[in-house]
Amino acid sequence: MAQTSNPALFINGQWQTGNGTAFSAENPANGDTVWQGHSASNDDVNAAIIAARNAFPAWAQRDLNERIEILERFACLLGEHKEELARTISIDAGKPHWESLTEVGAMTGKIAISIKAYHERTGTRHGDAPGGGQAILRHKPHGVVAVFGPYNFPGHLPNGHIVPALLAGNCVVFKPSELTPLVAEATVKLWERAGLPNGVLNLVQGERDTGAALAEHPGIDGLFFTGSVPTGSHLHRAFAGQLGKILALELGGNNPLVIWDAADLDAVAHHTVMSAFITAGQRCTCARRLIVPMGAKGDAMIAAIDAYAGKLIVSAPDHDPEPFMGPVISNRAADSLIAAQAKLVASGAKIIREMTRPDAARPLLTPGLIDVTNVKNRTDEELFGPILQIIRVDRFDDAILEANNTRFGLAAGLLSDNAKLWQRFIHESRAGIVNWNKPLTGASSAAPFGGIGDSGNHRPSAYYAADYCAWPVATLQTDKLIAPESAPKGVRP
Template identity: 55%
Template sequence: MADILTSYEPATGKVLWSGESASSTGVDAAMAKARKAFPAWASTSLDHRIERLRAFQAKVRERADAFAELIARETGKPLWDAKGEVDAVAAKVDISIQAHDQRTGTRTQEADGLRQALRHRPHGVLGVLGPYNFPAHLPNGQIVPALLAGNVVVFKPSELTPASAAFMAACWRDSGLPNGVLSVVQGDGRIGKALAGHADLDGLLFTGSATTGAALHRQFADAPHKVLALEMGGNNPLIWWDGDDLEAAAQVVVQSAFLSSGQRCTCARRLILPEHLARSAIEALVAVIDRLIVGDPFDQPQPFMGPVIDMRAANGLTHAFRDLVGRGGKSIRELAAQRPGLPFLSPALIDVTDVADPSDEERFGPLLQLVRVPDFDAALAAANATRFGLSAGLVGGDEALYQRFWTGVRAGVVNWNRPMTGASSNAPFGGVGASGNHRPAAYYAADACAYPVASLEALAPSPPIAHGLAA
């Protein structure tokens, strides 16, 4: 009997979607279908592949309202946030076409009858493992460039958001994508491991936790011929350095820490304050935190944030908060459950300056840890006191201080006076350390989806040996 996979609405606890989980046999079947589809898809013209991508884009826009409603129900994020995700799914097509041309397009030049050419070829069958926080946008950001380059894809979404993945797959199917070019295998981590370890897989594109990413890295240790792109999270620092406009700065901090209920990999996890600013900054910050509306995805007025993904996540965050308090952390705003049996949490702020050894973990939710420091050297040291290196931010300061921050901080995404949750789709996205393996996503996802082939070409052979031949 097949295992049944069920998705629940975080905001209500109701069943949203139920379907059959794949098995190892199902992964084998999807891989076989993908391998069979690859030669024809890879040999189609780029223009034809672009047509299919634009047809998908049109389907997403046509079904945008239903898509956003489903994402909001399945993730718990407010409807306005889910609508932004659907917009990003559609926009990714145009961005990927531009990136494909700039990063992996064809380049030729001729001189003295010799043509030098740079072209790119697809890897073959690529696996995509997607996360739950952006169940459409983040895997789509890897699926689109992979298909555009001529690869075929087997996609395993998060077991917490299977309905959103199924909806997106239907948009691809109804856009006229050939059978086998994109397959979806639903299931838990066992199915993801089976996909990642499949002998016929040519590469894997992953977005998720550092723990899973490290496990995948070990799994691929004996397969250097397979591409592996890891986009993982971070214990991200945000330095707030001066107080010219406390309210504006506090809003930047709050959005950085609590947008999407703190379930963005770029969210600020650690706020670093100079001692001279701490009191006034905390007052301004608390004033904004206390105004945040936490509610259902479809409430009116719309909430700033909804629940976290499930009770397991909520309980883990609550345990982490209590552990910090138990080790000397001073609660400024408590991480409190707001509805019995449902994963609604209040945004939390805790001063961990006196905690001797706060664990270097990504707390994936609305939990912001505050550290007070005496000077900017200490602020930079605190910012870099992590094995991660995804995002970092500076609020305040002048151009010289920002340049000092930019040069000194270790991260792949660095913002100044802007929320850390903001990242340009026209730029690479990824980090260093435990946050990635130097294969950034977003605009640079094209790099992981094709490999370069350099050629020297002439219409006819000419004698190349100029020295060392006997008469």
């Protein structure tokens, strides 16, 4: 059933109707319209930024403990409404309920993690200054920051920017993905109930035009984005020459998972499937390339993974029994993935397990395994869905070379019983997240999250989000002005 969200914008503490074009969002599992409203126009975006700017001085100067108190009330509300919010995530993004619950749990846990990170990585430090007095390190918020949210984690990922930004004293204008507006609306309503002052957090819904109006507005002091490489590259170009604005980009990856000298085939199968197919392959840390040895050992690994993948239940979130994988986000995304598979086959790839689309009307895709070893000039692209490309190599040296053969550098992993191989892999791999005998998708919010190359711009989020939410101010001070006892050299008495 469609939910009409008018008013759909939250500006200066008031819910308002957008003055832009009408748009809607659908449940990817069944095609039902779940949200409809009007996008924010340029004037609406401008009003949101003005509201944030006006709210900024008081919010930045508010006692830190008072800001923490509001954040902790938000965490309590997340806990009280976890079932409701998880259902909203399932409806909006197509995730199974069990996975949506884990997302709400991550949102709740982000509060305590952000507070700890703020104190450890920013906050205020005191020490002795050279020649007497004090050396003090303070951190100040940037001002008004824009947060762009993705569709694959419509609650958790924007929350990972918003929480540390508010904690540091910034005010936020939040633009969620147009594919998942319902989760953003539900989350902002919880922030409203938590007692945020008017203008501190503003919500502007909309499509590309709304995003462009926000990103290009001269009134923002920074932009925090999690999403696709093309959009991140566009933002990077748009911010060129604007030295006073901070841009934090967490983008995708063509992530390698190497399996070598691994005896437990059940573990190999489980960890590979969890790396490649959780969230229907729609995690930026998902394994995209599986690198295994030639010969019987590699054959056995692939057979075990194939058998495990065949056991996965792929269905709508409300299916009984509950599925492991729901749909990808849209029919457009499903069409693109099926076309990518066909292109690989036309280029010489061999299908091990075909990624299929049981219902042509819906974007439900079964997991796919495809051997691309013999494909010449393989394209280095992120296929954001449940398709895993297999590459066979003769030596571990070749496995490392293949793993690093990408313009990205987000995640890489090794499944192996050989500690010496791990020591080589951790030193020679080029990625910001490197796991050993753990799924690639097992990233921790208590650690930095980000990568190198086209996977970002060296501003990792998660625990290190505190770093880009505030800027350091170094001070030497003493409470009394005192002349030195003697003149410096070169000065006559």
